Amino acid sequence: MSEILSINNISKSYGKIHAVEQVSLSIHNGEVYGILGPNGSGKTTTLGIILDVLKADSGTFNWFGKAPDKFTRKKIGSLLETPNFYPYLSARQNLGIACKVKQVPESEIDRVLAIVNLTQRANSKFKTYSLGMKQRLALASALLGNPDVLVLDEPTNGLDPQGIAEVRTIIKDLVAQGKTIIMASHILDEVEKICSHVAVLKSGKLLTYGPIQAVLNKQEQVYVAAEDMGLLKAVLGQIDGVSGIKESSNKIYLMLAQGKDSAYLNKALFEKGIVVKELGVQKPDLEANFLELVK
Amino acid sequence: MNLLNIELKKILPYSTFWVILILVFALIPAVFYGIGQIQIQGAPFDMKQMYRFPGVWNNLTYLASWFNLLIGMLLVILVCNEFSFKTFRQQVIDGQSKSDFVISKIMVMVIISLASTIYLFLIGMLFGLTTTSGNVSMFENIHYLGVYFIQAIGYMSVGFLLATIIRSTALSIIIFMLSILIESIIQIFVPAGIERFFPMEIIANLTPNPIYQSMMVQAQQMQNMQMNGQVTPPQMDMLSLGTTIMVASIYIMLFWGVTYFILTKKDIR
Structure with missing residues (x-):
């Protein structure tokens, strides 16, 4: 170029x-x-x-x-x-x-x-x-x-x-x-x-x-919640392709590597014995990211 | 030629341009005719003499020189428009240089001056041919048309410079009109002899006052006749036309140069 x-x-x-x-x-x-x-x-x-x-x-x-x-x-x-x-x-x-x-x-x-x-x-x-x-x-x-x-x-x-x-x-x-x-x-x-x-x-x-x-930071965020939040957090750390784990208001927010989606996460957690109570994908909040940048 | 083409595309559809030009072109012959009709009680001469060859060239260009101030104002308007419409800025963005802008405006000045000079030639011929009798040289004083041409460019160059500095149309016109007054105030404070070289005075003197002219001739004649100096002839202290043309030309080029310099130094907002 x-x-x-x-x-x-x-x-x-x-x-x-x-x-x-x-x-x-x-x-x-x-x-x-x-x-x-x-x-x-x-x-x-x-x-x-x-x-x-x-x-x-x-x-x-x-x-x-x-x-x-x-x-x-x-x-x-x-x-x-x-x-x-x-x-x-x-x-x-x-x-x-x-x-x-x-x-x-x-x-x-x-x-x-x-x-x-x-x-x-x-x-x-x-x-x-x-x-x-x-x-x-x-x-x-x-x-x-x-x-x-x-x-x-x-x-x-x-x-x-x-x-x-x-x-x-x-x-x-x-x-x-x-x-x-x-x-x-x-x-x-x-x-x-x-x-x-x-x-x-x-x-x-x-x-x-x-x-x-x-x-x-246009990447989507995934949030997940379970009965035992402490265990969930520990297990999430072991799953391949998970990064940026943050906990806020009884949910754990994280980012998934390219090619991995929420179904993959659900399956991986279930295999480790965790039943999720809540699982969802959140669109990135560019506005917030931008305001963070120019603050 | 492309630059001139662009300027014509801007100016020809502009109604203000035509209004001012037509006003000037209508007033010059009307006022010239009117002055000739004035009857002076007991005067030993007829005012209508001013229509005749070859004096008509001096008389007509002197009268028209007053309207050159309006022509100068016209240029102020055209240049200030480019700043207030921000079209100068746009044309630089689109690929013109600042020197293109100066060259374009010089072309406009030349076109306007040329048009009014040709127009004055036609008016002069009309008055001259209809009133002159006997064997006189029609084109003896025709050089006055040439200096009128330089004068029109001179006033427009002053307007160009002021418009580039001031950029607001109304203020530029006021300063342009006052520049003669401002100059004469400054002239009071400079050493004698220098004041004759001030720009507005030089440009104005390009078309000499015909009454002054004839007084000068009379003074010369008196001097010749009365060699013993019994009569003191009136002192006429004017630069020769050649010197005036030369100094005016230097001023005009200086104004163009300064205008270009200012354009290159300033941001275009």
Whole structure:
């Protein structure tokens, strides 16, 4: 896998506030990288720096293994913060300008408008658009020229539930096409549903990064209870593939190795002479894991 | 050419652009005609003389120079729009460089200046041809159109710089209009001789006041006639047109350079 973006020790401060502090990250071809963090954690600042609109105080970054210039930016589809268009121009005219800037054929306009479902309103002035439509137009603009790399900053910002679902479907399609996507979000659910990798930012510092399962502990937990909790706990320790045993509120929580399920656990316990009173699988609480991370 | 194409896509559908331009283009001939119609009781000359060749070029460009301030404001609006709509930021994200932005705006200035210069040529021809009789050189003072062209670019370059520094449309327009006043206040405090080289003054003097001009000629004639100095001719202390053009051109290029420098130093929010 070739490296698409490498960020090396980037720092930026606004006066006394450290917006981004010593952030380094490496993103490879085909990865869907979520940049997760609360508001004001430095997500947009980081994206602004790699898109050359903000100047880093120190540190460097490379796109496609080279120092960045305007030609590398033409190959990246970007949506940064708010949708930026001329209010007095129609969607079509605005995208026409974006096509000329990115040097892609204007035949792209109809294609991207269809993707974001704005074909009907293509000739309406941008200022007549609702917030959700503006956001979708910004996404359309990012899709011009069918770029292999996309940088999306809060792509579902300002959308209603239906719009959020639509945009997520669009992004999932892009993922299916094997595009590399860098997406900032403060919505854990969004990152979890779309991304393969995640970097967690807090107060400008990179807390952790890596494959999403590893970072957010996406593994399911199994809980089990029996009459004799002491014996149960002792026996569990002897069973192959059981880890992370924790007792809380009269239940024992544990994790099972890949390929082993609750039936396997039940059978193993029964063989050791324990009849379980309660056995169940609990979906991972990502929210809790995430809040634990950024605490 | 791609850059110019992009600029035209932004400007041509923009109604404010047309309103200002049409206003300027309508007012110049209207006011020029109006001034010529003024009857001065007992004056030994007819104001309508100002329509005639070759004086029309000086008279018309001097009048039009006042409207160049509006043309400068137009550029302030166009540039501030790019900041307030955040479209400059978007175009950098999409793959333009900051120098592309400066070059694009210079192209816009040249186009607007060229259009109004050509328009003034047509207006001048119209007034000249309909009023001039006898054998005079039509194009004797035609170089005034050239300096008018430089002046329009000059005012727009000042507007470009101010808009880049200030970024808010309303504030930029106010500072732009006040810059002449601010400059004349500063001029009080500088040593004599230097004040003639201040930018707004230099740019304004590109199209010299025709009344001053004729007074200067008269003064020269008086000086020649009255060699013994019985009459003290009025002192006219102006830079030559050549020097003014040169200094103005240096200023214009300096403004472009400073604008580019500011763009590269600042974050684009």
